Amino acid sequence: MNMEEVWELKLYIAGKTIKSQTALRNLKKYCEEHLKGKYKLEVIDLLKKPQLAEGDQIFAVPTLVKKVPEPIRKIIGDLSNEEKVLVGLNIVPIKK
Template sequence: MNGNTKNSSEDEVWILKLYVAGQSPKSVTAFRNLKKICEEHLEGKYQIKIIDLLENPQLGKGDQILAIPTLIRQLPEPVKKIIGDLSNTERVLVGLDLQPAKKGAFDG
């Protein structure tokens, strides 16, 4: 329904990791925004893992986390990294490669 040509595979599962540091306002906002976007664009085929670095500080190294909050699109490949509270929906969609590309629309 979105005309997304690149990620059209039906059975594809999206694995998203959201790195936060405790229940900070930015983290809460980010989670709320992410949930909303996923519901709208990836209904039924996404997984969100919340990683709290205050609880597991050693996990920050692996995904090279500096900024909080950081969203990692682990699957599908390639890995994508988005930082911030995800309040700019348009940029999140671009970052996640979810926005229907204009070129793709013309091709379609």
């Protein structure tokens, strides 16, 4: 992995639901542990900006979209399974 690479992540949610809040909390935790200083996270609330769902073809929330690095990946759900999220985003876990 290129050390200069910045991961561009978008988390689509619908309001302040438990599932949305859980997904955001889990995602921030994983990013801080495995991508510290190397990620940009944009949270998009589809209750406020429903038109943005179309661009990334969002059919369920919460949905995480990884734009960069390619390939583009999507993960649907509250992101509570860390291993599944890391594999889905193609992140190599940092050994503790």
